[in-house]
Amino acid sequence: MPPLEHQVKPRFARHSARASGSVIVVVLVALMFAATALIVFIEKAGNDLLMETREADAARLRREAQSALETTLAVLEEFRQVQGALRSPAEGWGDPLEFAGYASLSGAAVRVRFEDESGKLSLPTMDGPALVELFKSWEVREADAERLADALLGWMQPDYVPKTAGAPAPEDYDRGDTPYQPPGRPLRSFTELAAIGVANEFFYDEAGRPNANWHRFRETVSLYRYPAPNLNAAAPGALAALSRFDDGQQRRFAEYLRGSGPYARRGPGFFRTTDEALAVAGGQTSLAGWGVEIRALRIRVSVERGGARYELAALVAPPNGAEPVRPVEIRKRNGDRAGGAAQASASVPPPSAASPENRKTLDYPFTLLEMTENVVLSDEHAPDTTL
Numbered sequence: 212m213p214p215l216e217h218q219v220k221p222r223f224a225r226h227s228a229r230a231s232g233s234v235i236v237v238v239l240v241a242l243m244f245a246a247t248a249l250i251v252f253i254e255k256a257g258n259d260l261l262m263e264t265r266e267a268d269a270a271r272l273r274r275e276a277q278s279a280l281e282t283t284l285a286v287l288e289e290f291r292q293v294q295g296a297l298r299s300p301a302e303g304w305g306d307p308l309e310f311a312g313y314a315s316l317s318g319a320a321v322r323v324r325f326e327d328e329s330g331k332l333s334l335p336t337m338d339g340p341a342l343v344e345l346f347k348s349w350e351v352r353e354a355d356a357e358r359l360a361d362a363l364l365g366w367m368q369p370d371y372v373p374k375t376a377g378a379p380a381p382e383d384y385d386r387g388d389t390p391y392q393p394p395g396r397p398l399r400s401f402t403e404l405a406a407i408g409v410a411n412e413f414f415y416d417e418a419g420r421p422n423a424n425w426h427r428f429r430e431t432v433s434l435y436r437y438p439a440p441n442l443n444a445a446a447p448g449a450l451a452a453l454s455r456f457d458d459g460q461q462r463r464f465a466e467y468l469r470g471s472g473p474y475a476r477r478g479p480g481f482f483r484t485t486d487e488a489l490a491v492a493g494g495q496t497s498l499a500g501w502g503v504e505i506r507a508l509r510i511r512v513s514v515e516r517g518g519a520r521y522e523l524a525a526l527v528a529p530p531n532g533a534e535p536v537r538p539v540e541i542r543k544r545n546g547d548r549a550g551g552a553a554q555a556s557a558s559v560p561p562p563s564a565a566s567p568e569n570r571k572t573l574d575y576p577f578t579l580l581e582m583t584e585n586v587v588l589s590d591e592h593a594p595d596t597t598l
Contacts (some may be wrong), residue, residue: 271317272514272521273584279321279512280525283307287508288576291529297505299443299468299481300325319516328526329506329533330444331433332453335397339364339374345452349427362409369395379408397436397536401429435533435580439502442488443468443481453500460492467491507533507580526581535580 286307291297297304304310307323315321332345342360347353354375361378365371373380384391391406398404404414404425414425431448440449450456450464466472470479482488485498492498506528513522528534 269519269521269585272319272516272519273523275315275317275319275321275514275516276512276521276523279308279313279323279514280510280523282311282313283323283510283512284527284577286311287529291576297508297529298441298483298503299327299479299505301443301468301470301479301481315514317516319514322513324511324513326509326511327441327444327505327507328433328435328509329437329441329504330446330449331431332440332449333437333533334432334434335367335436335536336438337432341453344455345431345448348448348452348455349424358409359413362407366393366403366407366410367395367397377409383408398434399536401425401434404428433507433533435507435528435535437506437528437533439500439504439506441505442485442498442501442503444505445501454496454498456492456496460496463491463493464488505529505532509581521585524581524583525579527577528580529577532578533580 286304287297290302290304294302305325307313308321313321332341337345339357339360342363343353343356346356346359351359358375358378361373361375365373365379365381381393384393393407401421404410405419414422414428416422427448431446431452440453445464447456447461447465450461456464462472467474467480470477474480482491482503484503485501488498488501488503489496507526508528509524509526511522511524513520515521
């Protein structure tokens with residue numbers, strides 16, 4: 212029989228090996244958890260750092276865009292004071308930053324583009340016949356065009372009485388699953404078309420999405436109020452509707468303004484008076500209701516530096532230019548119709564002494580109508596700088 216020590220030693224060695232293996236497994240598991248936690252921490256720290264970097268880049272690009280916008284407005288005001296009005300970038304302010312000798316302090320690429328909102332028809336000033344002519348120019352039947360114009364006017368004008376059969380009356384909106392009343396003021400958004408009877412079928416498809424008519428309407432009319440659209444930026448649809456321009460006249464207009472075709476040598480042009488426009492158009496044409504001045508100008512400033520891009524879009528109006536839709540007195544239509552009781556009216560209260568309307572404000576040469584930031588347009592939808 213072997214000695215006792217020879218009997219215990221192998222058994223002790225086996226227990227020691229198993230203990231060492233368990234320790235290694237525990238260490239490996241701990242290292243795995245530590246590595247996972249480290250990876251998660253690094254990813255989170257990287258994301259936080261990336262967000263902070265983007266926020267810092269956006270803040271720098273935003274300041275750059277605002278500086279370029281102020282420079283652009285200064286150039287526009289200089290041209291307006293010298294020439295009496297703004298008509299077209301062909302006057303010499305098409306590249307305002309180069310004109311002002313603007314240079315980016317951060318080395319960013321800064322670009323300014325223009326879009327003349329007042330080249331569209333002013334919807335708040337359009338009456339029934341003008342709306343009918345607009346829709347007829349889209350090859351809409353006259354009866355349907357009249358009914359559509361009635362629907363829009365019934366929505367925008369208080370106490371409007373429809374003149375065509377099938378046009379929605381104010382009480383028709385009360386009979387729906389969700390009763391509501393026409394606001395009795397011009398549209399503030401093109402999405403309101405979805406709530407207007409007859410119009411919602413014309414401007415939206417069966418799935419409730421804006422159709423081609425909706426987009427065409429948005430490209431042709433403006434929601435801002437101004438006395439006359441600008442011939443120097445007139446949309447083809449607006450010319451066809453308001454002045455019944457044929458395709459040849461519209462082509463001559465476009466060639467004159469772009470400086471192409473027979474006007475290629477003289478470069479882009481603009482009209483100082485409607486008589487100049489009549490000479491280019493030719494034929495028996497009326498330009499009544501048209502003007503040659505910019506009433507609302509959208510300025511798009513894009514700033515790029517490295518991989519970051521920022522865009523600022525501001526719609527401004529010169530003195531005596533476009534005005535937004537303002538609150539108006541709206542008569543309530545839910546009064547006691549059966550008893551013939553007098554309908555109450557709700558008016559906007561006068562501004563108080565502490566209201567913004569009565570505070571001393573900066574005598575700025577332009578009125579800011581809209582401003583959007585970081586709305587980056589693709590090249591397909593970018594506006595033409597030549598208007």
